[in-house]
Amino acid sequence: MANDTDTGTPSTAVEPYAPSAGIAVVNDDAIPNPGFPPERPRVTDLDPAVEQQQERRVAAWFLLSIVGTVVAIVAYIVFPITPGDQGSVRLNNLFLGLGIALALLSIGLGAVHWSKSLMEGHDLVELRHGTRGSDATRAKAVEVFQLGNKESGFTRRKLIRNSLIGALVVSPLPAVMLFRDLAPAEDPVGLLKHTLWEEGTRLTKDPTGVPIRAADVTLGSVFHVIPENLAESEHPLEEKAKAAVLLMRLDPEQLQISAGREDWHYDGIVAYSKICTHVGCPVALYEQHTHHLLCPCHQSQFDITREAAVIFGPAKRPLPQLPITVDDEGYLVARSDFNEPVGPSFWERSL
Amino acid sequence: MSTSTTTPPSTRPANDPPVGRGMRFTGWAANYIDERTSLSGMVKELGRKIFPDHWSFMLGEVALYSFVVILLSGTFLTFFFQASMAEVEYEGSYVPLKGVEMSVAMASTLDISFDVRGGLLMRQLHHWAALLFIASIGLHMLRVFFTGAFRKPREINWVVGFVLFILALAEGFTGYSLPDDLLSGNGLRIIDGMVKGIPVIGTWISYLLFGGEFPGTDIVGRLYTLHILLLPAIVVAAIGVHMVLLIVNKHTQFAGPGRTNDNVVGVPIMPVFAAKAGGFFFIVFGVLVLIASLVQINPIWVYGPYDPSPVSAGTQPDWYIGFADGALRLVPPGWEFELLGFTVSMNILVPIVVLGLFIVVVMLYPFFEAWVTGDKREHHIADRPRNAPMRTAIGAAGVTFYSVLFFAASSDLIATHFRLSIEWVTHVLQALLFIGPILAGVITHRICIALQKKDREIALHGFESGRIVRLPGGEYIEVHEQLDDYERWKLVSYEDYKPLMVRPDARGRISPLERVRAVVSRAFFEDRITPVTRTEIEAAKHDSH
Numbered sequence: 001m002a003n004d005t006d007t008g009t010p011s012t013a014v015e016p017y018a019p020s021a022g023i024a025v026v027n028d029d030a031i032p033n034p035g036f037p038p039e040r041p042r043v044t045d046l047d048p049a050v051e052q053q054q055e056r057r058v059a060a061w062f063l064l065s066i067v068g069t070v071v072a073i074v075a076y077i078v079f080p081i082t083p084g085d086q087g088s089v090r091l092n093n094l095f096l097g098l099g100i101a102l103a104l105l106s107i108g109l110g111a112v113h114w115s116k117s118l119m120e121g122h123d124l125v126e127l128r129h130g131t132r133g134s135d136a137t138r139a140k141a142v143e144v145f146q147l148g149n150k151e152s153g154f155t156r157r158k159l160i161r162n163s164l165i166g167a168l169v170v171s172p173l174p175a176v177m178l179f180r181d182l183a184p185a186e187d188p189v190g191l192l193k194h195t196l197w198e199e200g201t202r203l204t205k206d207p208t209g210v211p212i213r214a215a216d217v218t219l220g221s222v223f224h225v226i227p228e229n230l231a232e233s234e235h236p237l238e239e240k241a242k243a244a245v246l247l248m249r250l251d252p253e254q255l256q257i258s259a260g261r262e263d264w265h266y267d268g269i270v271a272y273s274k275i276c277t278h279v280g281c282p283v284a285l286y287e288q289h290t291h292h293l294l295c296p297c298h299q300s301q302f303d304i305t306r307e308a309a310v311i312f313g314p315a316k317r318p319l320p321q322l323p324i325t326v327d328d329e330g331y332l333v334a335r336s337d338f339n340e341p342v343g344p345s346f347w348e349r350s351l
Numbered sequence: 352m353s354t355s356t357t358t359p360p361s362t363r364p365a366n367d368p369p370v371g372r373g374m375r376f377t378g379w380a381a382n383y384i385d386e387r388t389s390l391s392g393m394v395k396e397l398g399r400k401i402f403p404d405h406w407s408f409m410l411g412e413v414a415l416y417s418f419v420v421i422l423l424s425g426t427f428l429t430f431f432f433q434a435s436m437a438e439v440e441y442e443g444s445y446v447p448l449k450g451v452e453m454s455v456a457m458a459s460t461l462d463i464s465f466d467v468r469g470g471l472l473m474r475q476l477h478h479w480a481a482l483l484f485i486a487s488i489g490l491h492m493l494r495v496f497f498t499g500a501f502r503k504p505r506e507i508n509w510v511v512g513f514v515l516f517i518l519a520l521a522e523g524f525t526g527y528s529l530p531d532d533l534l535s536g537n538g539l540r541i542i543d544g545m546v547k548g549i550p551v552i553g554t555w556i557s558y559l560l561f562g563g564e565f566p567g568t569d570i571v572g573r574l575y576t577l578h579i580l581l582l583p584a585i586v587v588a589a590i591g592v593h594m595v596l597l598i599v600n601k602h603t604q605f606a607g608p609g610r611t612n613d614n615v616v617g618v619p620i621m622p623v624f625a626a627k628a629g630g631f632f633f634i635v636f637g638v639l640v641l642i643a644s645l646v647q648i649n650p651i652w653v654y655g656p657y658d659p660s661p662v663s664a665g666t667q668p669d670w671y672i673g674f675a676d677g678a679l680r681l682v683p684p685g686w687e688f689e690l691l692g693f694t695v696s697m698n699i700l701v702p703i704v705v706l707g708l709f710i711v712v713v714m715l716y717p718f719f720e721a722w723v724t725g726d727k728r729e730h731h732i733a734d735r736p737r738n739a740p741m742r743t744a745i746g747a748a749g750v751t752f753y754s755v756l757f758f759a760a761s762s763d764l765i766a767t768h769f770r771l772s773i774e775w776v777t778h779v780l781q782a783l784l785f786i787g788p789i790l791a792g793v794i795t796h797r798i799c800i801a802l803q804k805k806d807r808e809i810a811l812h813g814f815e816s817g818r819i820v821r822l823p824g825g826e827y828i829e830v831h832e833q834l835d836d837y838e839r840w841k842l843v844s845y846e847d848y849k850p851l852m853v854r855p856d857a858r859g860r861i862s863p864l865e866r867v868r869a870v871v872s873r874a875f876f877e878d879r880i881t882p883v884t885r886t887e888i889e890a891a892k893h894d895s896h
Contacts, residue, residue: 019729020725020728021726022725022727023725023851023872023876024724024846025847025848025849027847029885030844030882030884031839031843031844031883031884031888032885033608033611033840035608036609037609037837076468076469080468081444081467083443083444083466086445089464092469092472093471093472093644094644094645095644096469097640098641100472100637101637101638101641101644102637104633105633105637105638105641107630107633107637108631108632108633108635108637111627111629111630111633112626112627114626114630115622115623115626119622119623119626123616124399124401124616124617125609125614125616126401126601127614128612128613130729131504131600179559180559183558184562184563188554188557188564189554226660235564237566237658238563238567240658240660241540241564244659276544278544278679279540279548279699280544280565281537281540281544281662282661282662296662296665296763297662297676298676298679299762310685312773312777313777314679314681314682314684314686314698315684316684316685316698317687344547344548344699345548345694345699346547346548346694347549347550347551347552347553347695348554349694350692350693350694351692
């Protein structure tokens with residue numbers, strides 16, 4: 001404790017410790033501290049009638065608090081929650097809360113009012129002492145360490161000391177190892193590179209799972225798409241987080257198609273991964289007449305006419321395109337899985 | 352003004368006036384406890400400890416009290432919440448979601464909201480208290496920073512407080528993610544994307560964190576353990592250290608007549624401070640309950656359960672995560688490349704590193720300033736911000752930097768509300784991120800110096816009294832009235848530093864570090880307004896009349 005008084009010596013004892021003031025300017029000509037100003041009594045100190053009035057006021061706050069508590073208890077009973085009735089939840093929340101708030105606020109306001117108007121109001125002074133222990137105390141502390149060292153031979157027996165440090169340093173390693181089984185045994189890299197899509201998988205509507213006919217996809221329309229076998233998969237959410245696709249139809253004239261992707265679209269119908277290549281939000285906002293896709297999380301924009309190239313925002317890579325065609329019955333199907341990993345970049349992505 | 356006298360209530364002399372039954376019981380109980388714990392020593396030491404009063408000293412109290420509210424309301428929530436991601440069909444009383452597949456975590460959160468009386472109140476109270484906790488820590492840190500209350504001997508407590516701030520953010524984010532609703536799931540998706548962007552280990556960290564591929568079925572349970580066990584334990588421990596150091600160092604006080612670096616002037620813990628602080632706890636608690644009963648927060652039933660596919664426009668993180676999200680948004684396109692076949696995501700790394708550096712700078716600032724001034728003395732008088740112009744300027748620059756990132760997290764909303772293009776808003780914010788802090792710093796520095804000049808003028812020549820007098824010669828003057836000594840003291844008592852003059856050391860050398868220090872100290876103290884001296888006051892008195 002800083003105000004250590006058990007030595008019995010006054011705080012003004014001469015201390016040899018004088019810390020450096022650094023580049024502070026110590027000016028002998030500085031204006032001296034004028035000392036405490038005269039005290040100004042409060043009206044409650046002077047007028048007993050006001051004092052009594054304030055006393056009643058404090059008590060009134062505390063009594064009001066009791067009223068608040070009663071209100072809260074009554075509200076709990078008279079405003080039950082009726083299943084299916086949103087209004088009952090609201091009333092329960094409101095009146096229970098108001099009762100409790102009244103109870104708590106009144107205690108608080110009463111206590112603060114008491115302290116400000118009735119309790120002894122004059123400032124008191126306490127002396128500070130240097131935070132640093134006294135020289136005698138510090139000498140004693142040094143002696144403790146020296147005795148400890150001498151009696152154990154901690155610095156003298158270097159072999160013991162160093163082997164102990166070595167043992168302590170490596171001992172947490174098993175704890176680090178134990179974290180391996182936080183996740184299953186497979187390698188994440190392989191998992192991240194594949195999705196549920198494969199040759200012949202039908203494109204179905206999200207979330208109903210109804211297959212989509214090419215003829216249903218009118219010019220300018222956009223579909224949120226999942227693979228047909230998603231519901232049966234072992235981990236639907238994990239698969240959906242990779243396989244979600246956005247489907248739209250543009251005038252084939254508008255599509256700028258690079259070499260090797262000529263048959264990835266079907267008559268202007270294109271499918272792109274919906275998972276942003278930045279940090280993985282669903283790129284769900286499609287602006288029909290500019291053919292731009294916007295990610296609502298960090299505003300990356302992708303141009304669908306240019307194979308979802310990034311035109312703005314922090315994303316770097318275009319959205320991966322899902323090659324599609326139609327099956328015998330006219331339903332849209334995938335030609336294959338994506339040709340690259342979908343979603344946010346990761347270290348081993350291109351390996 | 353009287354000096355504090357310590358009269359521990361438990362060692363009341365027997366020959367006092369007759370006492371009531373309540374007092375006799377208190378005396379008996381105090382004796383019982385003291386004979387088993389020697390608690391009287393602590394009461395003697397702490398019972399009449401003095402706390403200085405200033406409104407800004409309450410910000411830390413708000414943080415402490417809202418943490419207590421968080422603990423109380425959070426404990427209630429744990430009795431009902433189930434941190435499981437197993438899929439169930441919702442069968443609770445919220446009709447629009449009846450029959451919808453969702454995780455047990457989401458379903459139990461809905462049950463708390465719609466099937467437990469007072470459950471919604473506690474949920475909203477918990478969330479509001481958490482927001483107030485983080486906000487008040489932030490304001491408390493700004494108060495400590497701008498008044499220089501981090502200076503020796505309080506540097507360590509600054510670091511402890513900083514750690515508490517980071518822990519509060521972590522508590523906020525882990526708690527926010529627990530209901531497994533659409534919005535929080537998107538937040539986790541972003542965390543997953545960021546973690547994957549970390550070179551070498553990112554993929555594995557994400558894989559281990561989520562217990563497999565995102566989103567997996569483990570993350571809510573794991574965050575729950577962190578949220579209600581590990582993080583709170585560290586927070587409680589850190590608050591304990593923070594409070595012990597506060598008692599050891601004693602509170603700072605603002606300059607005022609009679610107040611010196613060697614005393615503390617204020618009210619004693621028993622009874623005034625205890626009543627004020629205790630009352631204030633109830634006020635904070637009461638205001639939070641009032642907000643929780645009136646203002647809806649985080650209506651997860653509107654968002655629905657997490658699904659990786661949908662997302663709504665205008666998604667926002669809780670405000671305290673905003674600066675991190677904003678940093679992600681401001682990265683220009685194309686910041687990603689491949690190195691020997693490995694993918695390096697600079698669009699993720701740069702924000703992480705910049706934010707990391709920013710908070711490290713915040714944490715280390717006290718040590719930096721101590722190095723510049725070389726001042727090893729203890730400082731217990733809080734600075735007025737104007738009297739440390741460069742520190743205030745640096746603080747203003749930091750606040751501006753943070754604010755630009757904060758607003759960047761709402762760039763889409765700014766664009767839609769003010770009918771601007773998102774590209775334009777983003778480019779302006781990108782520019783502001785660099786220009787803003789410099790401008791804010793320079794302007795703040797000039798304002799501080801101007802205010803110091805004004806103080807100096809008032810201290811020397813008094814203030815304009817508004818009384819116009821016509822002199823015999825026909826000239827009109829406004830009479831300046833002198834300050835009394837007490838008022839003047841506040842204007843003239845501040846620490847003054849001058850730039851470091853490099854001198855060779857004992858071996859006749861000047862170390863490069865010392866040269867750097869000289870340059871920095873010049874930036875800090877070249878423009879300086881010295882405190883008014885006695886001689887100047889005397890001279891001014893002779894001048895004026």
